[in-house]
Amino acid sequence: MSPRHATLLRHAAFPRVKQLVAELTGMVFYADKDETLAAILERRLAMLGLRDLGIYLDRLSDPDERETLVSEVAIGETYFLRHLAQWEALESIVLPALIQRNAATRRLRCWSAGCAVGAEPYTLATLLRGRFARELDGWGVTILGTDLNRNALDAARAGIYGSWSFRATPDSFRERWFRPHGDGWEILPEIRASVEFRRHNLVTDAIPPDGGAFDLILCRNVMIYFDAPTIATLAKALHGALVEEGWLVVGHAETSPRAFADFETVMLPETTLYRRHAGPPRGGAAPTVRPGRPTARPAPGPARGAATQSPPGPAPANGRRPDPRQPPPRTPGPRESVPPSPKPAAGGPAPPPRAQGLPDDMAIRGLIGRGDWAAAQAACTARLEADALDAGAQALMGLLLDERGDAAAAEGAYRRALFLDRRAVLAHYQLGCLLRRRGELSKARRAFRNVLELLASAEDAAALPEAGGATAGELRRAAMLQLKTLEET
Ligand SMILES: C[S@@+](CC[C@H](N)C(=O)[O-])C[C@H]1O[C@@H](n2cnc3c(N)ncnc32)[C@H](O)[C@@H]1O
Structure with a gap:
């Protein structure tokens, strides 16, 4: 740790700045990331020519500085077609169901909440304008992308991405929906124009952002930073922001029977989705259901350009890069079945406790x-x-x-x-x-x-x-x- 960071961490104002960050963003991420926060604060102090964190705390009464700090803290990892299994579920289950549901109104309202630099709402736009172009012809389709990080929103509006944003996409996806731009790629204007970006804080602003209810909300990999009470409040608010039989998609590490008890839980391979019940909200735990197949099974893979992708991407838990110090793995043949083992059967007792301080x-x-x-x-x-x-x-x-x-x-x-x-x-x-x-x-x-x-x-x-x-x-x-x-x- 640098001496400057250590000084910041020891400063009497540090816990108050940290608390303010949690209040402004809902993020409790920094509870175990004090050094990261100290590095951000050091940068802000240097930018403003300040030496003392106490003076900076006073400066945070200025809404502009609060917004700047929040934008520094809330940096989001994202990429196109992130967690492919969810996009496949959207394509094969969710969107056909919504198109059927809204056939009379011919309207579809989608919200990507916590959209970072836009890969998520743009991926959705490619799916709607690619795979579902025929079904949605003449419909009023809106996609709203919101985030509290204004820098991320500026980047989203610019729609220019480097190769890292395409790490999970086949070349055909990039070639269909982007054009070269310098060293990177620019989203096609028709896709860019189909997404509206707006600043919105999921913890402090009204939900839904503009009063209208949504058919589909993607709020993926955002709540993972929040504590349990914040997640519970947000889950209720998102429930209220959906139409009946509207869908909520959260990150695959964010599913929780307790937090999303107001929803129906829809289990699909490698993906758990939530759907608002028809009728008034129910109390208690929601039943787990698996929807029937959509009327016409669409081709696998999200947008047309990705249609050759095989099914579900990585799912829950576990693994590591081979370590040359370890014995080479005896790779069990695929025809081998599971031998008896002295270890407890799956679903049995929990594994032994970890040494103190090690992440579970x-x-x-x-x-x-x-x-x-x-x-x-x-x-x-x-x-x-x-x-x-x-x-x-x-x-x-x-x-x-x-x-x-x-x-x-x-x-x-x-x-x-x-x-x-x-x-x-x-x-x-x-x-x-x-x-x-x-x-x-x-x-x-x-x-x-x-x-x-x-x-x-x-x-x-x-x-x-x-x-x-x-x-x-x-x-x-x-x-x-x-x-x-x-x-x-
Ligand atoms: C890890 S990124 C997820 C991006 C995208 N949803 C995905 O899954 O690829 C998390 C985003 O949530 C945003 N975020 C964090 N707290 C937020 C809040 N209170 N309100 C709105 N956005 C927030 C961050 O700024 C960041 O862009």
């Missing part, structure tokens, strides 16, 4: 969910340094690598996790997804069958400790759906 699976999943790769990698590495046989940490490293698009390293990590623990059910599942994306379908089938075999005697409601809140029933259903759709392939 949920914490690492959170870091991966919000794209904090460096912190996630450091957390996995710390776990593995403490226990080289920690299969959960290996599998989380695999997930991290998978999310970053490094499929070869991710596969190595999943296999290493399985080498350490053949009963690591999430690693089997994720390996199956990876193999499926790569077109290795019979190996993928084997991996999903292993999941079913491992879960054969687990209670539906049994929590899978490594799956971040998912239950054995949920994972079993997901594996069964994978197998079913693989059989149709």
Whole structure:
């Protein structure tokens, strides 16, 4: 830590600045990121020519400076087609249902809440203008993108992106919807014009932003920074901002039966979505439902340019880059079924407690969910340094690598996790997804069958400790759906 950071951290005004940041943004992220906040404050002080944090605290009574600080703090990781399984669910389930529902009004209102630099609302726009162009011809379609970070919104309006924003997209997607611009790519004007960007704070501003109800709200990888009461309040507000039978999509690490109890929970492979019930809001826990197939099954993959993408991308939990210091993984053959193991069956007792101070699976999943790769990698590495046989940490490293698009390293990590623990059910599942994306379908089938075999005697409601809140029933259903759709392939 630099001496300057240490001085800032010790300053009497630091806790008050930190508290103000939490109040202004809802973000409790900085509870364990004091140094990051200190670095941001150091930059602001230098920009303003101030030496004392107390004086800067006074300066924060100026709304402009508050907004600037908030924009520095709320930096968002995003990219096109992020979490492909959700876009596939939107394409195959959600949008056909909404188009059917709104056939009479011929209107569709969508909101990307916490849109960062715009990849999310623009991805939605490409889906609507590509795959659904015919069905939505003549409709009034609106897409609103909001964020509290004004710099991000400026970048979103400019619509120019570097290659990192396309790390999860096939070239055909970029070529269809963008044109070269300097070293980067510019979104086509027709797509840019179809999204309106506006500053909006999900914690302090009215929801919905303009009074009207939405058919679809994407609020992904935003709540992960919030504490439980803030999430609960926001979930209620988003529920109220939806039409009946409207849909909410949150980040895959953000699903929570308790926070979203007002909604119907719709389980799909690798994706959990929420839908507002028809009729007045209900109290208590909502039932879990799986919607019927849409009337016409659309081709897989989001916009037309991405239609060749294979099904679901990475799912929940686990893995790591092969470590040359470790023995080479004995990669179990795909036809091999799960051998008996002295370890508890999936859905059984929780794993042994971690050494104090080490991040648990949920914490690492959170870091991966919000794209904090460096912190996630450091957390996995710390776990593995403490226990080289920690299969959960290996599998989380695999997930991290998978999310970053490094499929070869991710596969190595999943296999290493399985080498350490053949009963690591999430690693089997994720390996199956990876193999499926790569077109290795019979190996993928084997991996999903292993999941079913491992879960054969687990209670539906049994929590899978490594799956971040998912239950054995949920994972079993997901594996069964994978197998079913693989059989149709
Ligand atoms: C990790 S990015 C997610 C971007 C996009 N939704 C995605 O999943 O790719 C989180 C975004 O949430 C925004 N954000 C954080 N707190 C917010 C708040 N209170 N109101 C509105 N946006 C907020 C941040 O500025 C950031 O752009």
